Amino acid sequence: MAYRKTPAEIQRLEAAREHLVACATSVVAEVGWAQASVTAVADAAGIAAGSVYQHFPSKAALAVEVFRRAAAREVAVVGEVLRGDGDPVLRLRRGVEVFARRALENRGLAHALLAAPADPKVAAERIDYRRRYHTLFAEVVHEGMAAGVFPKQNGELTAAALTGAIGEVLVDPLGGARDETATGDLIAELTAMALRCAGAPTA
Amino acid sequence: MAYRKTPAEIQRLEAAREHLVACATSVVAEVGWAQASVTAVADAAGIAAGSVYQHFPSKAALAVEVFRRAAAREVAVVGEVLRGDGDPVLRLRRGVEVFARRALENRGLAHALLAAPADPKVAAERIDYRRRYHTLFAEVVHEGMAAGVFPKQNGELTAAALTGAIGEVLVDPLGGARDETATGDLIAELTAMALRCAGAPTA
DNA sequence: GTCTATACCTAGATAGAC
DNA sequence: GTCTATCTAGGTATAGAC
Numbered sequence: 001m002a003y004r005k006t007p008a009e010i011q012r013l014e015a016a017r018e019h020l021v022a023c024a025t026s027v028v029a030e031v032g033w034a035q036a037s038v039t040a041v042a043d044a045a046g047i048a049a050g051s052v053y054q055h056f057p058s059k060a061a062l063a064v065e066v067f068r069r070a071a072a073r074e075v076a077v078v079g080e081v082l083r084g085d086g087d088p089v090l091r092l093r094r095g096v097e098v099f100a101r102r103a104l105e106n107r108g109l110a111h112a113l114l115a116a117p118a119d120p121k122v123a124a125e126r127i128d129y130r131r132r133y134h135t136l137f138a139e140v141v142h143e144g145m146a147a148g149v150f151p152k153q154n155g156e157l158t159a160a161a162l163t164g165a166i167g168e169v170l171v172d173p174l175g176g177a178r179d180e181t182a183t184g185d186l187i188a189e190l191t192a193m194a195l196r197c198a199g200a201p202t203a
Numbered sequence: 204m205a206y207r208k209t210p211a212e213i214q215r216l217e218a219a220r221e222h223l224v225a226c227a228t229s230v231v232a233e234v235g236w237a238q239a240s241v242t243a244v245a246d247a248a249g250i251a252a253g254s255v256y257q258h259f260p261s262k263a264a265l266a267v268e269v270f271r272r273a274a275a276r277e278v279a280v281v282g283e284v285l286r287g288d289g290d291p292v293l294r295l296r297r298g299v300e301v302f303a304r305r306a307l308e309n310r311g312l313a314h315a316l317l318a319a320p321a322d323p324k325v326a327a328e329r330i331d332y333r334r335r336y337h338t339l340f341a342e343v344v345h346e347g348m349a350a351g352v353f354p355k356q357n358g359e360l361t362a363a364a365l366t367g368a369i370g371e372v373l374v375d376p377l378g379g380a381r382d383e384t385a386t387g388d389l390i391a392e393l394t395a396m397a398l399r400c401a402g403a404p405t406a
Numbered sequence: 407g408t409c410t411a412t413a414c415c416t417a418g419a420t421a422g423a424c
Numbered sequence: 425g426t427c428t429a430t431c432t433a434g435g436t437a438t439a440g441a442c
C-alpha cells in the first residue's frame with residue numbers, strides 16, 4: 001500500500017477532475033445553474049452521481065470552481081486589452097469589443113456568469129467577478145482623466161455603470177443579433193455608448 | 204348556505220390577502236427571496252403556513268404578486284417623471300434621480316427587484332420589469348434625438364445600458380453611501396453619468 | 407476508485423379537525 | 425376559514441458492494 005500517490009495516479013485524478021469541471025461548465029452554459037443538478041453533470045461527464053463527491057466535497061464547491069475558472073478566463077482576456085499600451089479611449093473601446101464579442105460567441109456561458117440565477121456561493125463569486133471588471137474599467141477611466149481625454153468624474157461609479165450597462169445589453173434579448181452583420185452593429189453601438197458614458201469626445 | 208359571498212366577506216378576504224402581500228413584501232425586502240419561505244411569510248402575517256394557500260395557489264404565485272405590485276409602483280413613479288413635459292435632458296436627469304433616490308430609501312426592496320436571486324417565475328417578471336424601464340428610457344432618448352439634444356444613436360441599446368448602469372451602481376456596495384450628503388453626491392454623479400451615456404452635452 | 411442504492415433533509419403543498 | 429400535522433417530491437450526500 002503506497003503512502004504517496006504515484007505521479008501517474010495524481011495525473012489521472014487531476015484529469016478526471018478537469019474533465020468533470022469542463023463537462024459541468026458545458027452543462028451550466030446550456031441549461032443554467034438551476035437545472036445543473038449533480039445527476040445531470042455526472043451524466044454529462046460519464047460518471048455516476050456519487051462519484052462527483054470523489055472530486056468535490058459538495059455541489060456548491062464544484063459550482064464555485066466552474067464559475068471561477070470561466071470568470072478568470074474572461075477577466076484575463078478583457079484585462080489584457082484594457083491594461084495594454086496606448087490611448088485610454090482606444091483601450092476602452094477595444095476592451096468593450098472583446099467583452100462583447102466573447103459573450104456573444106458563448107451566450108450560455110456569458111449568461112451564467114452575468115445573470116443566471118445561481119446559488120448563494122456562486123452569487124458571491126459573481127459579485128467578485130463584476131468587481132474585477134469595475135477595477136479594470138476604473139483604471140482606464142482614471143488614466144483617461146489623467147490624460148485629459150475623459151472629463152472629471154467619479155471613476156469608480158463610471159466603472160460600475162459600464163459593467164452594468166454592458167451586461168444588461170448583452171444579456172438582454174437585444175443580444176438577439178444572430179448574423180455577423182447584426183453582431184457587428186451591436187458591438188459598434190455598444191462601444192459608442194461606452195465611450196459616451198466615460199465622456200470621450202464623440203468621434 | 205350562501206351561493207354568493209356577502210360584500211363584507213369579500214372585503215375581509217381582500218383585506219387579508221392585501222395584508223399577506225404587504226407582509227410578504229416586507230419579508231422579501233428584509234431577507235431576500237431565497238430566505239422568504241412560506242413559513243417565514245406566514246409568521247410575519249400572523250397566520251399559519253397552510254393558510255397562505257387560501258389566498259394563493261402556490262408560493263410562486265404569491266412571490267409574483269409581490270414583485271408585480273412593487274415593480275409597478277416603481278415604474279409608475281419613474282415613468283411619471285420621464286414622460287412629463289419639457290426638455291428630454293431634464294426629464295432624463297430627474298428620472299434617474301427619482302429612480303436612485305427611491306432605491307436608496309428602500310434598499311432591500313430595490314435589491315429584491317433588481318438583483319436578488321429569485322425563483323424562475325419571479326426572474327421572468329424581472330425581465331419584464333427591466334424592459335419597462337428600457338421602454339421609458341428609450342422614449343426619452345428618442346425624443347432627445349428628435350429635439351437634437353442627443354446625438355444619433357441606437358435608442359434601445361442606450362436605454363438598456365442606462366437600466367443596467369443605474370442598477371449596477373445602486374446594487375453595488377457603492378450604494379454604501381449612508382448619510383444624506385454622500386447620497387446626494389452619489390445621485391449627482393449617477394445623473395451626470397446617465398446624461399453622458401445618452402450623449403447630452405456636458406454641463 | 408467507482409458504481410448502485412438509499413438515506414436524509416428541506417421546503418412546498420394538502421387533509422382533516424376545530 | 426384557519427390551524428396542526430402530515431405527506432411528498434426533488435435533489436444532495438453517503439454507505440457498502442465490486
